[in-house]
Each structure stands twice: as structure tokens, then as C-alpha cells.
Amino acid sequence: MMHIVIVGGGLVGAAAAVAAARQGYQVTLLERGAAPDHQPVSQEWDLRISSVHQKNVEWLEQLGVWTQVDSAKYFSYAGLSVTTRDRQTVEFAAADVAAPRLGVMVENDALVRACWQVLREFENVTLRAETEIKTYELESQHLLLNNDETLLFDLLIGADGANSAVARAAEIGMRGWDYDMRCLLAIAEVEQPLAAKTWEVFRAEGPYALLPLNDHLACLIDYRAEAVWSDASTEQVEQALHETFAPVLGAFTLQKHASFPLRRQRALRYFDSRGVVLIGDAAHSIHPLAGQGVNLGFVDVQTLMSALAASELRTALKTYERKQTLVNQQMMRMMDAIHFGFRSEHLLPRLAVGLGLQAVAKIKPIKQQIIKAAMGWS
Ligand SMILES: Cc1cc2nc3c(=O)[nH]c(=O)nc-3n(C[C@H](O)[C@H](O)[C@H](O)COP(=O)(O)OP(=O)(O)OC[C@H]3O[C@@H](n4cnc5c(N)ncnc54)[C@H](O)[C@@H]3O)c2cc1C
Numbered sequence: 405m406m407h408i409v410i411v412g413g414g415l416v417g418a419a420a421a422v423a424a425a426r427q428g429y430q431v432t433l434l435e436r437g438a439a440p441d442h443q444p445v446s447q448e449w450d451l452r453i454s455s456v457h458q459k460n461v462e463w464l465e466q467l468g469v470w471t472q473v474d475s476a477k478y479f480s481y482a483g484l485s486v487t488t489r490d491r492q493t494v495e496f497a498a499a500d501v502a503a504p505r506l507g508v509m510v511e512n513d514a515l516v517r518a519c520w521q522v523l524r525e526f527e528n529v530t531l532r533a534e535t536e537i538k539t540y541e542l543e544s545q546h547l548l549l550n551n552d553e554t555l556l557f558d559l560l561i562g563a564d565g566a567n568s569a570v571a572r573a574a575e576i577g578m579r580g581w582d583y584d585m586r587c588l589l590a591i592a593e594v595e596q597p598l599a600a601k602t603w604e605v606f607r608a609e610g611p612y613a614l615l616p617l618n619d620h621l622a623c624l625i626d627y628r629a630e631a632v633w634s635d636a637s638t639e640q641v642e643q644a645l646h647e648t649f650a651p652v653l654g655a656f657t658l659q660k661h662a663s664f665p666l667r668r669q670r671a672l673r674y675f676d677s678r679g680v681v682l683i684g685d686a687a688h689s690i691h692p693l694a695g696q697g698v699n700l701g702f703v704d705v706q707t708l709m710s711a712l713a714a715s716e717l718r719t720a721l722k723t724y725e726r727k728q729t730l731v732n733q734q735m736m737r738m739m740d741a742i743h744f745g746f747r748s749e750h751l752l753p754r755l756a757v758g759l760g761l762q763a764v765a766k767i768k769p770i771k772q773q774i775i776k777a778a779m780g781w782s
Pocket residue numbers: 411412413414415416417434435436437453454455456535536537563564565566569570587589664683684685686692694695696697698699700701
């Protein structure tokens with residue numbers, strides 16, 4: 405039986421482990437942090453939240469993961485709107501394609517915990533938390549762990565995030581740049597009831613957005629230049645968020661906040677012929693603007709698993725690389741076009757984006773196509 409070693413038990417690595425186990429492979433999952441399902445559960449939402457589109461929610465249901473997710477830690481949304489710098493708004497609704505929702509907002513920790521809980525049920529899965537690889541012997545396909553255990557592998561999957569040690573061990577180069585912007589995330593308790601709708605507004609300094617988490621709880625997102633957020637005190641953050649969001653939301657109180665630098669990066673290759681492959685942020689990290697990071701990672705897993713089921717290893721890895729490079733680079737280019745187009749000081753790119761949105765809003769079949777793409781059916 406093929407032995408798959410997965411490095412990184414975050415969202416993408418843990419979901420890959422479930423998918424591989426369901427396909428009958430022998431799986432070992434290595435995570436350098438503590439086991440997520442042995443951490444105490446907090447009533448409060450963590451700041452790391454993902455929007456998972458409907459098609460991936462259905463995939464997680466098929467894997468048996470979704471039923472294990474704490475229902476207080478996800479929220480379905482049925483609407484999405486985008487407002488340009490020139491104040492044109494386009495609304496997308498699940499109802500336009502006769503669907504009950506576009507996707508869900510889910511706490512990353514709750515989803516990872518659910519994956520690990522499911523993994524414990526499999527006899528063909530070994531979970532190793534607080535474990536790292538000390539030595540990579542890729543030619544002979546064996547690994548020495550920091551607990552002095554030796555593992556042989558047929559396939560080594562790097563799901564260890566943007567600073568991938570697996571990519572470095574396989575000498576897979578990365579290309580990327582910093583956007584020189586930070587994304588500030590805050591959890592806010594909102595007095596007025598919230599609609600089950602996510603929205604994003606573009607302005608000169610950078611976009612701001614709201615993700616609904618329940619009827620009175622939201623994740624507020626505010627992108628600004630690196631220097632603005634990295635030096636801001638809590639009082640300055642609270643004041644800035646109130647100035648931005650209170651006119652739309654009314655009164656709210658902030659529970660917590662944090663900011664992250666924005667970086668774009670992609671691996672120059674997705675696999676190595678010694679039986680190494682990269683998935684998720686290890687292969688590509690993109691601008692979080694459209695909430696596609698985890699979604700792309702989940703599609704990596706689906707493509708890799710169906711390629712492995714259909715052909716022998718080397719052919720499967722080539723198929724995976726060919727398909728996913730195309731999909732992921734297309735999404736990265738689209739994010740860049742939106743990022744630079746919306747931010748531009750020049751009227752022409754801004755007008756193009758605005759006119760494009762207006763045109764989309766008027767043409768029903770195109771709009772339906774876009775909504776379906778947002779739900780994962782591209
Ligand atoms: C501000 C922000 C907002 C975002 N919002 C969204 C969103 O709304 N929707 C969305 O889809 N995506 C979003 N993303 C992107 C999303 O968070 C990432 O795409 C996603 O977390 C990638 O998952 P991953 O499992 O590939 O990597 P990670 O989440 O980075 O997980 C990697 C795992 O590997 C472990 N690890 C690392 N190195 C080693 C090692 N050497 N040995 C063993 N284990 C190791 C880590 O401990 C971790 O558990 C956002 C990102 C940012 C920065």
C-alpha cells in the first residue's frame with residue numbers, strides 16, 4: 405500500500421490526510437505544533453477565519469469532516485457585494501442561481517480540529533503532533549524525525565505553509581513579492597442585526613470588508629499600507645475602525661484584532677521526481693482579497709487525489725502540476741488585476757473595473773456564471 409507522509413497538519417494538510425485515508429493509502433501526518441483537537445475549545449471566535457465556497461463545503465461533507473465542525477463556529481452567507489472606488493455597487497446573491505447559500509465563514513481552528521477528530525478514527529493513519537523532520541533523505545525516500553524515528557515514504561506531501569521546509573529540502577525555488585500592505589482583522593460585536601451577506605468596499609488607501617459570523621458578530625477587515633497598521637496602537641486601530649465601519653454598521657465593540665503582512669508567492673515547481681509534491685500555501689499564497697487561499701488548497705487536494713487514483717505516481721504528479729499551476733496562476737493574476745486596478749490613481753483602470761462590474765450586473769447569465777464561480781463551480 406502506498407505510504408504518504410504529509411508535513412503540516414493545518415487546514416490543507418489535515419484535509420489532505422482525510423482524503424488520502426479515505427482513498428485507502430497508509431498516511432502519516434506530521435505537525436510541528438500541538439495536536440489541534442487536544443487544545444481547549446474557546447467560546448470566542450479566533451481571528452483566523454476562512455470563507456469556504458459551497459463546492460468545497462460539499463467536498464468536506466463527503467469526507468465526513470463537515471458534520472464534526474462546531475456549529476457555533478461557522479455561518480452561511482447568501483449574498484456578496486462589491487463597491488468600487490467610484491461608488492458603484494454590484495450585488496451577487498445565492499438566490500440568483502436558486503441556491504440556499506454561496507458558502508460559509510468558518511473558524512480555521514474549528515475546521516482543523518474537525519479534520520484531526522476524523523483522522524483519529526482511521527486505522528491507516530498515524531498522527532504525529534509536535535514533530536518535525538530532522539533529516540530529509542530524498543534519494544532513498546526516507547526521513548529522520550526529531551524523535552529519532554525513521555520513516556520511509558512513497559509520496560511526501562509538503563503542506564507546511566508559505567515558508568515550506570519541504571520545498572527547501574527538495575530545492576524547489578519560490579518567486580514572490582510583498583504588496584507593502586497589511587490586512588487588519590478584528591472581531592466585532594454589533595448591536596444591529598447583521599444580514600447573512602459579505603461585502604467589500606474599495607477606497608484609495610485599500611479595501612475594507614465585512615464577514616458575518618452570526619447575527620450580531622462580524623469579522624471586520626481593513627487593508628492599509630504596511631506602515632499604517634504596523635505602528636498603530638490599539639486606540640488608533642479602534643478609532644480607525646469606528647470611522648470606517650460605524651457609518652454602515654452602527655454601534656459595535658471590538659473583542660480583538662491583529663494584522664498580517666500581505667505577500668504573494670508561488671513555487672516554481674509543484675513536484676519533484678523523488679516523490680515530493682507541494683499543496684496549499686506551500687505551493688502558492690495569494691492576496692486574501694477574495695478569500696480564495698484555503699479554497700485553492702482544497703482544490704489542490706481534490707486534483708492530486710483524483711490524479712493518484714487514475715494513474716501511477718509520476719504521471720499523477722505531472723497531471724496535478726499541469727492542472728493546478730493553471731488554476732492557481734489564473735487566480736493570482738486575477739487578484740493582482742483587482743488589487744492594482746481598484747487601487748489605481750488613474751481613472752482608466754478604475755473605470756474599466758467599474759464598467760466591467762456594471763456590465764456584469766446587467767447581464768444575467770454572466771452574473772450567474774460569476775456567482776457559480778464564487779461558489780466553486782467555475
Ligand atoms: C489575513 C489573511 C486572511 C485570509 N483569509 C482567507 C479567507 O477568507 N479564505 C481563504 O480561503 N483563505 C484565507 N487566507 C489564506 C489562508 O489562511 C491560507 O491559504 C491557509 O491557511 C493555507 O493553509 P495551509 O494548510 O496550506 O497552510 P498553513 O495554514 O500555513 O498551515 C501549515 C501547517 O504546517 C505546520 N508546519 C509548518 N512548518 C512545518 C514543519 N517544518 N514541520 C511540521 N509542520 C509544519 C504549521 O504549524 C501549520 O499547522 C487568509 C490569509 C491571510 C494572511
